[in-house]
Amino acid sequence: MKKFLSMLLVAVLAFGMVACGSNDTPDAGNDGAGEGSDVTSVRILLPHIGDQSYMDVTANAAKLLSEKYGEAMDVQVVEMGDDEADWEPANMQAADEGHDIIISGNWQYEGAMLAVAEQYPEIKYLNFDYSSAEANSLPNVYAITYAAHEIGYLTGVVAGVKSQTGIIGGVVGQNNAGMNQFMAGYIQGAADANPEIKVIITYVGSYTDPATAKEQTQQMLTAGADIVWGCAGGSGNGVFEAVAEARKTNDTIWALGVDTDQYVSMSAQPELASTILTSGLKNCDIAITSAVTAMLEGTAPFGTQEMLGYAEGAVGLAENDYYLANMTEEELAAVKALTDKVLDGTTKVVDELAEPGVFDKYYAQYGLK
Amino acid sequence: MANIMDSFLSAGFLFIVIRVGVPLLYASMSAYVASIAGIPNIAVEGIMIFGALFGVYFSAITGSAWLGLLGVIMIGVIMALVMAFFTMKMNANPIMIGIALNLFATDFSVWLLMLWTGTKGTTATLPSKVLPTVDIPVIKDIPVIGEIISGHYFLTYVCVALAVFIYVLVYKTPFGLRMKACGLDEHAAESVGIKVNKVRLIAIIFSAILAALGGAYLSMGYMSIFSSNMTASRGWTGIAANAVGGGNFLIVVLTTVVFSFAQGIVNRLALTALPSELVNIIPYVCVMLAMIFLSIKNMQKEKSK
Numbered sequence: 096m097k098k099f100l101s102m103l104l105v106a107v108l109a110f111g112m113v114a115c116g117s118n119d120t121p122d123a124g125n126d127g128a129g130e131g132s133d134v135t136s137v138r139i140l141l142p143h144i145g146d147q148s149y150m151d152v153t154a155n156a157a158k159l160l161s162e163k164y165g166e167a168m169d170v171q172v173v174e175m176g177d178d179e180a181d182w183e184p185a186n187m188q189a190a191d192e193g194h195d196i197i198i199s200g201n202w203q204y205e206g207a208m209l210a211v212a213e214q215y216p217e218i219k220y221l222n223f224d225y226s227s228a229e230a231n232s233l234p235n236v237y238a239i240t241y242a243a244h245e246i247g248y249l250t251g252v253v254a255g256v257k258s259q260t261g262i263i264g265g266v267v268g269q270n271n272a273g274m275n276q277f278m279a280g281y282i283q284g285a286a287d288a289n290p291e292i293k294v295i296i297t298y299v300g301s302y303t304d305p306a307t308a309k310e311q312t313q314q315m316l317t318a319g320a321d322i323v324w325g326c327a328g329g330s331g332n333g334v335f336e337a338v339a340e341a342r343k344t345n346d347t348i349w350a351l352g353v354d355t356d357q358y359v360s361m362s363a364q365p366e367l368a369s370t371i372l373t374s375g376l377k378n379c380d381i382a383i384t385s386a387v388t389a390m391l392e393g394t395a396p397f398g399t400q401e402m403l404g405y406a407e408g409a410v411g412l413a414e415n416d417y418y419l420a421n422m423t424e425e426e427l428a429a430v431k432a433l434t435d436k437v438l439d440g441t442t443k444v445v446d447e448l449a450e451p452g453v454f455d456k457y458y459a460q461y462g463l464k
Numbered sequence: 465m466a467n468i469m470d471s472f473l474s475a476g477f478l479f480i481v482i483r484v485g486v487p488l489l490y491a492s493m494s495a496y497v498a499s500i501a502g503i504p505n506i507a508v509e510g511i512m513i514f515g516a517l518f519g520v521y522f523s524a525i526t527g528s529a530w531l532g533l534l535g536v537i538m539i540g541v542i543m544a545l546v547m548a549f550f551t552m553k554m555n556a557n558p559i560m561i562g563i564a565l566n567l568f569a570t571d572f573s574v575w576l577l578m579l580w581t582g583t584k585g586t587t588a589t590l591p592s593k594v595l596p597t598v599d600i601p602v603i604k605d606i607p608v609i610g611e612i613i614s615g616h617y618f619l620t621y622v623c624v625a626l627a628v629f630i631y632v633l634v635y636k637t638p639f640g641l642r643m644k645a646c647g648l649d650e651h652a653a654e655s656v657g658i659k660v661n662k663v664r665l666i667a668i669i670f671s672a673i674l675a676a677l678g679g680a681y682l683s684m685g686y687m688s689i690f691s692s693n694m695t696a697s698r699g700w701t702g703i704a705a706n707a708v709g710g711g712n713f714l715i716v717v718l719t720t721v722v723f724s725f726a727q728g729i730v731n732r733l734a735l736t737a738l739p740s741e742l743v744n745i746i747p748y749v750c751v752m753l754a755m756i757f758l759s760i761k762n763m764q765k766e767k768s769k
Contacts, residue, residue: 145584146584306487306696307731329585330691336687363589
């Protein structure tokens with residue numbers, strides 16, 4: 096028995112060391128880039144990649160940047176791990192290695208980045224999805240964020256144009272201002288497309304409970320909704336499940352995806368993928384690429400924050416072949432007519448974060464009684 | 465508001481209650497079987513997660529939902545053996561083992577997900593299969609009743625059959641008596657020649673298979689994919705139902721039915737303008753009320769002694 100225990104202990108220790116080892120050497124082969132070199136050295140710090148969504152789109156910026164700059168840029172993604180305590184050391188290490196540009200941020204881990212950025216004024220930082228404007232006003236930090244309300248608007252326009260029953264749904268992860276920012280835009284977009292539209296919004300209360308999301312979607316479909324937007328992280332899959340079942344008898348029912356082109360990420364499950372008419376996109380990769388370009392050209396407004404929207408290409412709709420095949424010419428024209436107004440600024444999309452309470456106002460007006 | 469009240473009385477609503485109640489019943493039966501034999505199984509949630517994940521995985525690699533189901537039962541047995549090894553062989557505290565297995569399952573399932581699919585969210589990239597839904601001949605044509613009890617998932621009917629089986633096993637067979645004896649006083653049981661460890665081993669294996677089936681219900685019928693942490697505390701609700709039942713199987717089932725109704729009502733009310741936070745707590749308030757009821761009952765019992 097003792098022998099077994101000691102073996103176990105050895106195994107645990109060995110495993111632990113391997114695990115730590117792989118964590119601590121994100122960039123052992125740092126090829127001396129950085130100060131004094133012609134090569135611009137860029138690091139993207141993320142907790143993890145591989146979620147087929149937000150993180151992967153952000154990490155894809157590395158690919159876009161090296162395509163754009165080729166040999167002139169050394170860009171790598173560093174996985175910091177999901178343990179919050181590791182984020183500041185990871186930022187510290189990246190700063191010590193002397194890179195030209197460090198990209199990190201997002202509401203969850205911008206704190207770790209900003210704490211380090213303050214101590215390394217010579218390094219340029221890009222916060223790719225900031226939340227606190229005040230904290231991001233350091234002179235070496237350029238902070239961007241995405242117009243989530245415009246994502247909502249674009250998706251809402253498609254829902255409003257495509258709905259035949261005049262009732263659409265939105266299944267949301269949590270009831271908070273950030274999520275309602277999507278939803279206020281969604282209702283506004285749908286109402287612009289169809290002033291008679293009725294909207295049902297439900298909150299799952301969790302981003303990992305697809306079963307409840309499925310129940311809520313089924314209730315919406317029973318109430319007459321024919322387009323449902325799943326805006327609830329992992330729970331959103333429940334929306335696709337419910338719509339897939341309903342489509343067996345009625346193929347005018349559609350689901351909409353969020354953040355990435357979910358028609359593509361669900362493609363191994365054709366029955367689920369075929370429910371997704373289009374997705375509202377957050378193009379973090381494109382936004383980061385243009386932000387880095389601005390930083391290199393010296394036009395980036397350091398110390399300030401910028402919200403990038405549809406006009407900048409930072410958010411959009413997944414206009415894949417499936418979408419184009421399932422929209423008629425008139426429907427596509429109607430969507431374009433409305434979304435073009437966002438492009439040229441004629442339509443001002445309401446923003447729950449800038450104007451708290453606007454979601455409640457819209458929902459009171461267009462919610463299904 | 466009136467039509468919402470009407471909708472609670474409809475056949476469709478009862479169908480929904482059954483649909484959301486099945487995973488809860490699997491969980492509470494799992495907790496029940498283990499606890500009456502004297503080994504509390506609080507790893508229900510973790511085993512459910514594994515059941516859900518491995519069902520999807522095995523059905524994807526074998527191309528058959530039925531072989532996937534076999535994999536689910538296998539993973540249940542493996543989890544049971546791990547638990548039995550630590551609690552009975554190594555004399556570890558079953559609560560600690562339960563906590564360990566829950567934490568292990570939560571994170572290890574995500575790691576396996578990453579390994580098999582390259583993502584941490586879902587198994588959408590695996591071509592997994594689902595178990596069929598069953599239309600019961602004759603009954604499905606009866607109005608109202610047919611609407612309520614026909615057309616459910618295969619594992620729904622398995623669940624009902626297992627519930628009947630557990631009732632007969634525990635209350636009508638000598639083995640059931642032995643299980644209860646092991647739970648009440650293992651030394652007394654031993655003194656009359658019951659092999660306590662053997663009885664408990666069987667109980668734990670049975671318990672873990674029930675939990676694994678509850679997980680498979682979620683990912684191989686109700687949903688067609690696994691999504692990380694998709695059990696969303698249903699295992700814990702089952703454990704609470706078992707605690708309320710206090711060893712009486714019928715009360716355990718009844719409590720689970722109450723929780724299922726609460727969950728069905730929540731899903732229906734989600735469409736109304738009521739604040740979602742308030743609506744979402746209904747099942748948990750039911751758990752709390754049931755626990756209070758339970759402790760009042762116990763106190764009265766103590767007094768009357």
